[in-house]
Amino acid sequence: MIKRIGLLTSGGDCQALNATMRGVVKALATMLNEHELEVYGFDDGYKGLIYGKYRMLTSRDFSGILTQGGTIIGTSRQPFKLMRVPDENGLDKVEAMKQTYYKLCLDCLVILGGNGTQKTANLLREEGLNVIHLPKTIDNDIYGTDMTFGFQSAVNIAVNAIDAIHSTAASHGRVFIVEIMGHKVGSLTLESGIAGGADIILIPEIPYDTKKVIEAIEKRAKAGKRFTILAVAEGAISKEDAKLSKKEYKEKLIERAKKYPSVSYEIADKITKKTGQEVRITVPGHTQRGGEPCAYDRVLSTRLGAGAAEAIMEEDYGCMIAIINGKIKRVPLTECAGKLKTVSPKDQTVKAAKMIGISFGD
Ligand code: F6P
Numbered sequence: 001m002i003k004r005i006g007l008l009t010s011g012g013d014c015q016a017l018n019a020t021m022r023g024v025v026k027a028l029a030t031m032l033n034e035h036e037l038e039v040y041g042f043d044d045g046y047k048g049l050i051y052g053k054y055r056m057l058t059s060r061d062f063s064g065i066l067t068q069g070g071t072i073i074g075t076s077r078q079p080f081k082l083m084r085v086p087d088e089n090g091l092d093k094v095e096a097m098k099q100t101y102y103k104l105c106l107d108c109l110v111i112l113g114g115n116g117t118q119k120t121a122n123l124l125r126e127e128g129l130n131v132i133h134l135p136k137t138i139d140n141d142i143y144g145t146d147m148t149f150g151f152q153s154a155v156n157i158a159v160n161a162i163d164a165i166h167s168t169a170a171s172h173g174r175v176f177i178v179e180i181m182g183h184k185v186g187s188l189t190l191e192s193g194i195a196g197g198a199d200i201i202l203i204p205e206i207p208y209d210t211k212k213v214i215e216a217i218e219k220r221a222k223a224g225k226r227f228t229i230l231a232v233a234e235g236a237i238s239k240e241d242a243k244l245s246k247k248e249y250k251e252k253l254i255e256r257a258k259k260y261p262s263v264s265y266e267i268a269d270k271i272t273k274k275t276g277q278e279v280r281i282t283v284p285g286h287t288q289r290g291g292e293p294c295a296y297d298r299v300l301s302t303r304l305g306a307g308a309a310e311a312i313m314e315e316d317y318g319c320m321i322a323i324i325n326g327k328i329k330r331v332p333l334t335e336c337a338g339k340l341k342t343v344s345p346k347d348q349t350v351k352a353a354k355m356i357g358i359s360f361g362d
Contacts (some may be wrong), residue, residue, distance in 0.1 A: 003028065003312065004038045006106045007057070009071040010045030010078060010113040010120070014138045014150025016293035016301040017112055018072055021153065022136075023305015024110055025062045026176060031313055034059075040104055041073040045113070048073075049097045050087075054104075067292045071072040071112075080119040084122045094127060095153045101129050108312050112136045114148075115340060118320065122337035132308050133333060138289055141185040143337030145322035146356075149304065152296040154181070154288040155191045158280040161284040162196025162229060169227035175217060175271060177230045179283045188288070190350065193231030193358070200228065200359045202267070204311040205343045206350070207242035208361030210270050216359035232264050267293075292331075303328050313343035 005028070025260050028037055039057045042048030050193065057073075065072060083093055099123075101109065106224050108130040110120045114137040121133045133143040138154035169176045178198070182188040186203025186327045191203035200216050202208045217228045241249055268279035293301065300323065307321040307328040319330040343350065345362075 002036050003037060003108075004104060004106045005312065006040045006042060006054070006101065006104065006109040007073060008045050008049060008109065008111055009075045009136070010117040011072055011075060011112070012109065012137070012289060013070055013075050014136055014289050015069050015153035015291065016149040016297040017070065017075075017136060018062075018068045019293050019298050019301035020112055020136070020149055020305045021072070021110075022062040022065050023302040024308045025059060025305075027306040027309030028312065029059050031309065040106070042100075043058060044074040044076040045049055045117070046078040046083075046093075046097065047076050047173055048153050049109075050078075050091070051096070051349050052100045052103070054100075055169070057319075058305075066144065066298060069291050072219075078120070078122070080116045083120055083123060083133070085350040094123065097124065098127055098129065106130075107315075108132060108317055110134065110308055111314075114139065115142060118142065118333065118337050122333040125318045127332055130315075130348045131315060131333070132236055133310055133319055133320040134304055134308055138188060139182045139185050141183065141341050142320075142336070143230070143339035144320055144331040145341075146326065147300060147323050149293070149297050149301045150289070150303060151188065152300075153291070153294040154188055155195065155290065156294050158188060158192035158284060159196045159290045161282060161287075162192060162198060162231060165229060166197065167256040169229055173226035175228045175230070175268075175277050175279045177232050177264045177268055177281045178280060178317040179232050179234055179262060179281065181285070181288050182233050182235060184235045184342075185340065186235070187341075189231050189233035189236075190347075190353070191310070194349065194353050197228070198229045198231035198358065200230040200235040200361060201232075201353065202230065202361050203233045203343060204237050205361050206345050206360045207237050207239045209239045209263070210267075210274070210361075212269070212359065213361040214271060216361065217271065217277065230267070232267060234262060234291075236263050236267070 043053040135148040140151040180189040
């Protein structure tokens with residue numbers, strides 16, 4: 001019996017996408033004879049599925065890619081909210097995806113991606129397709145799994161950035177901000193801030209008070225510390241902005257973008273105005289998604305990939321392959337799609353950070 005599998009990677013890339021696909025295909029290949037497995041890789045995520053752009057992949061394509069960053073089949077952002085909106089030529093994207101699936105007689109689509117990707121995977125499940133979702137993102141914000149692949153690799157890169165800042169900050173006696181990705185969630189900043197020895201950590205889940213941030217900087221200066229390092233999440237938000245409605249905050253962000261490239265520049269400006277201190281900003285940006293996966297991610301990806309292969313063999317679809325308390329589990333998409341995992345301000349990690357004197361500006 002032939003298994004026909006479609007593979008796609010969607011949304012922002014991250015480390016270990018290739019390692020995860022390799023895990024799926026290698027595990028399937030050991031359970032099936034060579035002629036029993038057909039793998040189709042869709043170009044650039046859902047785009048390939050919509051427009052019928054794909055290529056057949058063989059086990060050779062998955063050899064030597066464990067350590068390779070990016071994705072061998074490409075990715076693109078196809079917003080979930082536009083999936084039901086016809087394209088510029090009037091094409092019904094959902095119908096087009098179903099047609100490609102049925103034309104290739106697929107048994108299952110294995111979909112690697114973040115929250116938006118997962119929502120579209122769930123939509124396809126509702127439309128009757130067999131799907132399996134694998135949780136990818138450096139943000140670690142997918143509800144239902146303790147960890148996403150890409151996250152630990154990104155933490156390592158962000159920590160390297162903070163480590164490098166430490167020596168220069170010490171020689172000049174300056175305030176430094178390292179801005180860390182994570183979209184609306186602070187996990188990446190929290191972990192890298194702690195691991196990098198940041199003095200102040202600002203995350204979206206704990207709105208900051210500028211006065212408290214400045215107090216923390218001044219307290220360090222009074223204690224004879226020559227520098228302060230802030231790890232600031234790209235989505236960090238002040239207490240006053242947190243009181244705004246969604247619409248008002250969106251408008252505020254549009255206004256802010258005219259003056260500052262990102263939140264860190266706004267915070268730096270406030271610090272300089274109030275203290276006269278020099279503030280320097282480092283934005284590692286997309287380097288956090290680049291390069292090879294760390295050892296942790298290689299293992300996680302292999303386990304998640306093998307978990308997906310097992311589910312395919314058992315024809316158990318409509319789920320995300322997750323890691324929960326160290327075990328690989330299948331979480332129904334009905335339970336996780338559309339939910340965001342955020343950092344709880346009461347989290348033990350936050351508590352430990354506060355106990356050692358890290359300020360969250362709250
Ligand atoms: O979701 C991953 C992520 O890197 C976020 O941390 C960040 O906000 C976003 O993607 C950046 O997206 P893009 O690559 O489209 O600029």
